[in-house]
Amino acid sequence: MMNKPSTRKFPADASKIELTYTQRRRAVMDDDDEIERWEVSADVRDYTEGGEPILVSHVGDFTLYAFDPYQAGSWQVALEGRACSGQQIVRAIGKPGYAAPLREEVENLLDATGPAYLVLDTARLEPQWRGSGLGAYLAGSAIETLGRGCSGVFLVAGSLPDEPLIADEDVAASKLGQVWRSLGFAPLVDKVYVLNLGVTTLQKNMAAMRDALGLA
Template structure:
């Protein structure tokens, strides 16, 4: 593992095993635009109660909310790009966001950009064990500031990738900070943050691919081994 948590677990006021992931995916019954090709998942990272029902030490208003939904520590978003839908995958990604378009452009063959489905680049096919199926993109992972540095984001991302990547030949991401204060991509602080985030995702099983894009291959043991290491880190 190329990353180690910079804050000791003993500083956490709760156990990582009190964390719960809550998944949501909403889509129209009859797909419109590119809804059949782009499947968006939103995942809340939630702190649940202990078995004895005690609330964490939050305000009464937060305690009330925690009794029903838990206290949100952060959130993640994933986009599954489905193959064989009849839509050009690159066009679907380009219509949704520049971040998705960049990842698709790096992973696919530009000669077939407007052809239906996913047409992998030669480099992608060499990098992935079984380059057939869908592509999962880890779009955003964000923890509230006070919970960063423990490795909670890595633990949550590893578990979410395991749950969501079935049927995908690869999971892709572009390590970069999402905080609004990073507005200048040439800024030294931005580059430093990006390097640290890349190390976190390498600890989950992602590996550098091309043009700042990282890939995780679900067909390899890398993902399971990384997930197990983070579970051991938090005492299980």
């Protein structure tokens, strides 16, 4: 059954949204640099012929971390220190001992397509772009780009304020959990969700979301 195209009116042409990826690393690296921080900006620009591109609308921002627990000896320390959701995710997926890999029960949930993992730490849309599911779609697009060579993605439900703020934290987490399920994320423990990148679930769900948003 095909998804009905969205009738949502966006403030600019959503089919022209661009994602810009920025990675900042210090020239002299320390333990914190054993994980990669990626900042992703979603924008609509007007490419006027012969001139510089003009920003039409800033859509939102996303922050992701990539790490290889077998290469980054202190990945747990780095993730706890740098990611907003780091402590909660480390408690859910990490073995005791900061040089340890992931818990076996977590690794067993994922198809080993690569040694690395992603954490979707923050996701924010500008208010005028919220309420359509576009935020989840853009997050999925960033995951597709940065997730090559990764086996899975982790996040804490509540990372994406694509809906009006909800005072009750548990209700908000449940509501946003439904949003993340639309990409293929599954609940792991304590509001932490996991996405298996070793199967085609993400690609299939992204295609369905493109249809629903009228971007296909």
